[in-house]
Amino acid sequence: MYRVGVDVGGTNTDAVVLEGKSVLAGVKASTTEDVTSGVLEALEKVIAASGIDRAKIAAVMIGTTHFTNAVIERRHMDEVAAIRLGLPSGAGLPPMVDWPDDLRDIVGNHGYQVKGGYEFDGRVLSPLDEDAIVRIAGDVRAKGLKAAAVTCVFSGINDAMERRTKEILQEQCPGLPVVMSKDIGRHGLLARESAAIMNASLLSLADRTVTAFGKALTAAGITCPFYITQNDGTLMAADVVRSFPVLTFASGPTNSMRGAAFLTGIKDAVVVDVGGTTSDVGSLSHGFPRQASTTVDIGGVRTNFRMPDVFSIGLGGGSLVVNTDSGVTVGPKSVGYRVRTDAICFGGATLTATDIAVASNKADVGDRALVAKLDQTLVAAAMLKINQMLEACVERSRISSTPVPVIAVGGGSILMPDRIGDLEVIRPENFAVANAVGAAIAQISGETDRVFSLIDGRTRETALAEAEAEAREKAVAAGALVETLEVIEREDMPLAYLPGNATRIHVKVVGEMGAHHG
Amino acid sequence: MAEARKLKYDEADLRTLTVEDLDALEIGAGILGTGGGGNPYQGKLLALQAMKEGYEMKILATDRIEGDALCMSIGGIGAPVVGVERLREGREGLRCLRAMEDLIRAPIDAMVCEEIGGANAINPLVTAALGGLPMLDCDGMGRAFPEMQMTTFSIYGHSSTPSVMCDLHGNAVIFSHAVSEVWHERMARACVVAQGGGAMLATAPMQAHYVHQYGIPKSYTKAIALGEAVIRARKAQEDPIAAVCALEGGRRIFNGKISDLKRHLRGGFSVGDIELTGFDDCTGQSAGVAIQNEFLIFRRNGEVEVTVPDLIVLLDVDTGYPITTEMLRYGQRVAVVAIPCHDLLRSARALEVVGPAAFGYPEIAFSPLPALAQTAA
Numbered sequence: 001m002y003r004v005g006v007d008v009g010g011t012n013t014d015a016v017v018l019e020g021k022s023v024l025a026g027v028k029a030s031t032t033e034d035v036t037s038g039v040l041e042a043l044e045k046v047i048a049a050s051g052i053d054r055a056k057i058a059a060v061m062i063g064t065t066h067f068t069n070a071v072i073e074r075r076h077m078d079e080v081a082a083i084r085l086g087l088p089s090g091a092g093l094p095p096m097v098d099w100p101d102d103l104r105d106i107v108g109n110h111g112y113q114v115k116g117g118y119e120f121d122g123r124v125l126s127p128l129d130e131d132a133i134v135r136i137a138g139d140v141r142a143k144g145l146k147a148a149a150v151t152c153v154f155s156g157i158n159d160a161m162e163r164r165t166k167e168i169l170q171e172q173c174p175g176l177p178v179v180m181s182k183d184i185g186r187h188g189l190l191a192r193e194s195a196a197i198m199n200a201s202l203l204s205l206a207d208r209t210v211t212a213f214g215k216a217l218t219a220a221g222i223t224c225p226f227y228i229t230q231n232d233g234t235l236m237a238a239d240v241v242r243s244f245p246v247l248t249f250a251s252g253p254t255n256s257m258r259g260a261a262f263l264t265g266i267k268d269a270v271v272v273d274v275g276g277t278t279s280d281v282g283s284l285s286h287g288f289p290r291q292a293s294t295t296v297d298i299g300g301v302r303t304n305f306r307m308p309d310v311f312s313i314g315l316g317g318g319s320l321v322v323n324t325d326s327g328v329t330v331g332p333k334s335v336g337y338r339v340r341t342d343a344i345c346f347g348g349a350t351l352t353a354t355d356i357a358v359a360s361n362k363a364d365v366g367d368r369a370l371v372a373k374l375d376q377t378l379v380a381a382a383m384l385k386i387n388q389m390l391e392a393c394v395e396r397s398r399i400s401s402t403p404v405p406v407i408a409v410g411g412g413s414i415l416m417p418d419r420i421g422d423l424e425v426i427r428p429e430n431f432a433v434a435n436a437v438g439a440a441i442a443q444i445s446g447e448t449d450r451v452f453s454l455i456d457g458r459t460r461e462t463a464l465a466e467a468e469a470e471a472r473e474k475a476v477a478a479g480a481l482v483e484t485l486e487v488i489e490r491e492d493m494p495l496a497y498l499p500g501n502a503t504r505i506h507v508k509v510v511g512e513m514g515a516h517h518g
Numbered sequence: 519m520a521e522a523r524k525l526k527y528d529e530a531d532l533r534t535l536t537v538e539d540l541d542a543l544e545i546g547a548g549i550l551g552t553g554g555g556g557n558p559y560q561g562k563l564l565a566l567q568a569m570k571e572g573y574e575m576k577i578l579a580t581d582r583i584e585g586d587a588l589c590m591s592i593g594g595i596g597a598p599v600v601g602v603e604r605l606r607e608g609r610e611g612l613r614c615l616r617a618m619e620d621l622i623r624a625p626i627d628a629m630v631c632e633e634i635g636g637a638n639a640i641n642p643l644v645t646a647a648l649g650g651l652p653m654l655d656c657d658g659m660g661r662a663f664p665e666m667q668m669t670t671f672s673i674y675g676h677s678s679t680p681s682v683m684c685d686l687h688g689n690a691v692i693f694s695h696a697v698s699e700v701w702h703e704r705m706a707r708a709c710v711v712a713q714g715g716g717a718m719l720a721t722a723p724m725q726a727h728y729v730h731q732y733g734i735p736k737s738y739t740k741a742i743a744l745g746e747a748v749i750r751a752r753k754a755q756e757d758p759i760a761a762v763c764a765l766e767g768g769r770r771i772f773n774g775k776i777s778d779l780k781r782h783l784r785g786g787f788s789v790g791d792i793e794l795t796g797f798d799d800c801t802g803q804s805a806g807v808a809i810q811n812e813f814l815i816f817r818r819n820g821e822v823e824v825t826v827p828d829l830i831v832l833l834d835v836d837t838g839y840p841i842t843t844e845m846l847r848y849g850q851r852v853a854v855v856a857i858p859c860h861d862l863l864r865s866a867r868a869l870e871v872v873g874p875a876a877f878g879y880p881e882i883a884f885s886p887l888p889a890l891a892q893t894a895a
Binding site: 086088089090091092093097098117119120123125153154156187188189190392395396397398400401451501504 | 564568600604714
């Protein structure tokens with residue numbers, strides 16, 4: 001049986017076919033406005049290139065930056081109700097308080113605050129004001145809002161008020177999609193609430209997009225289930241994405257790093273993805289990207305999704321090389337995707353990082369004769385500068401002083417030297433479609449992240465066990481094979497500045513997908 | 519409320535803060551937080567909301583108010599982890615102010631800051647704005663410290679009780695007397711758990727002449743200037759770290775990459791050690807920084823070089839932004855900047871409370887960073 005991975009990016013749609021651990025074929029097509037035709041073209045191309053029987057495809061995994069791009073470009077977002085349960089807490093900081101004005105306007109700025117919520121130890125902060133929810137429902141009908149997002153203080157400890165609010169809203173407004181924050185985000189009210197609101201406003205786009213993916217598969221005669229990759233490199237059933245589009249926000253860099261790990265068989269490494277304008281650098285640990293510990297900005301909004309800790313620098317194949325009074329500079333300006341026409345080695349007139357790589361015999365693209373006349377001191381100085389930039393960002397991404405290899409992927413990785421400091425550089429085959437490979441190999445996960453009160457005989461150890469059981473349950477419900485589950489993250493953090501009676505626990509488990517036989 | 523109150527200062531001496539000042543203060547308070555003090559982000563959001571509603575934040579020099587004016591300090595207390603989920607209501611500080619005025623049967627004339635480092639730089643500004651009072655341009659630490667008794671106000675003899683503690687529900691608790699500052703701290707911690715893990719606490723008012731004598735002067739103007747220097751240097755693509763040093767008589771004592779990092783919680787506080795491997799002019803050297811919520815001790819090649827209460831600040835080598843202890847990670851490239859603390863923190867009396875021995879390093883004597891007359895340019 002085969003697995004097909006598809007990466008739907010802003011410019012290209014890539015596809016690969018995997019059989020076990022080997023990549024049978026990898027192709028690129030252009031992303032189209034309707035999504036369907038681009039995916040269909042990529043699927044047809046990759047099936048032809050690999051020569052497989054399409055009836056033997058066990059599963060299709062799709063990675064997409066569609067929803068992230070919608071927020072960044074402020075497109076396809078609906079007006080929604082943003083309801084917070086927690087008064088009197090947070091009275092001075094209404095929903096969307098720290099959003100950029102234009103984005104707040106696009107989702108309509110319909111923020112509501114009502115009484116409700118819990119304390120950190122599970123006590124009720126305020127009883128839920130059900131009459132207020134009924135009044136909000138009337139407002140939702142009057143304004144014709146498309147969806148609602150409900151966020152309750154400490155819903156990670158008790159989700160009863162979020163569920164009750166959803167129930168009332170749907171009684172009053174039949175068919176209204178209601179997003180509960182406990183399903184989306186983690187501890188940290190403003191960031192979780194923002195994620196829930198963005199999710200609600202992307203629901204109709206998610207519905208259209210998943211339908212478009214389904215259409216492409218049907219048109220290609222593929223009948224197996226399909227999945228979409230989420231931020232942590234694991235899969236969601238396609239229908240789940242109709243309800244949770246924001247969980248795909250960081251799947252792009254995750255897939256490229258996981259793909260790099262798979263293509264090389266290396267589980268601990270620094271991955272450098274060199275594109276035309278920027279390079280993204282991150283660390284792999286046990287085959288998964290290291291996660292960022294701080295908040296991550298999406299389209300100007302603070303969120304607390306678990307996202308890979310990726311560091312970007314303005315260096316790519318198309319970066320401009322300029323000789324100034326104070327030395328040679330490389331980037332951040334770039335000719336981008338026009339490198340194949342504008343760079344000197346391709347007959348253009350702009351000196352780019354690619355020309356420097358060709359002139360120093362590091363790469364063999366374009367016409368070497370065209371760069372033969374370049375000043376050798378300039379070439380040497382630019383090459384040194386490129387190496388220094390790459391070395392600095394690789395150093396920054398290392399997890400420990402133990403030497404690990406550096407994996408170079410992406411079209412611009414010809415710039416990479418053979419060694420960076422004391423580290424060896426590896427360039428796998430199929431480096432240009434690492435994203436689609438990452439999608440093809442994604443696994444299924446389950447996660448718990450909330451505060452546990454250590455009362456009524458519950459100890460730190462029993463709380464950890466409870467958290468793990470919850471995470472396993474979620475993974476199995478999402479389609480993982482129970483015998484393949486393993487814990488990949490486990491941390492607990494006693495609440496600082498308080499006598500020790502509560503602790504925040506985060507556990508994540510992953511496993512292989514169950515529906516292997518199609 | 520309507521009766522005219524006799525002002526103990528001239529309104530012409532007030533400086534009204536702008537949105538840009540708040541942005542700069544967020545960075546400057548982070549630098550003076552020396553790794554701790556909590557994140558000023560939520561406080562800044564509350565301040566911006568207050569400004570949008572027409573409230574003004576005003577700063578007043580400590581020598582521009584009558585000596586018998588009553589000044590009250592206020593700060594947040596509780597677990598930051600709770601604070602990011604259960605947001606403040608926003609008027610806890612104002613309720614502390616009113617409850618204190620009721621208790622002492624006298625109006626408060628101005629607000630004072632306990633701790634300019636971190637979140638508590640902005641919290642009292644919001645209370646001052648809502649209460650229509652000026653904020654005195656000083657604080658009780660000149661940096662961040664983990665406990666209430668570590669302010670210069672307490673060190674030089676002011677008793678912080680009677681105090682008032684208000685939560686978001688509307689509860690107000692009065693501590694009429696504590697036999698020591700440590701007892702006060704202990705009782706307040708127990709109370710904050712019952713209140714749900716976060717509250718605001720206002721300590722006994724002081725007269726302005728005492729604040730002028732024992733407060734660390736010009737804290738707000740300094741913190742704002744520090745933040746402005748970083749923002750300006752970044753815009754001009756100049757070195758923000760040099761700009762920070764030039765302002766505060768500080769020096770860049772180490773350039774290094776974090777090569778080891780140990781952290782754990784002890785008694786509710788974050789404790790740990792960082793090891794740095796030098797680069798640039800520090801290539802071949804190693805350094806260590808000991809953490810207890812804040813950065814406490816700096817060692818070069820094993821030798822103690824800078825200790826608390828002098829300020830040890832870690833800045834991101836590229837951006838100049840301050841790095842707090844929660845943000846530390848392996849491989850980060852940091853500049854270590856040492857800034858001499860104010861003389862009020864260097865007396866024998868102060869060192870008993872905020873010197874190395876007070877943090878569990880009895881073997882280390884405080885050797886003050888010499889004041890820098892001129893950086894060797």
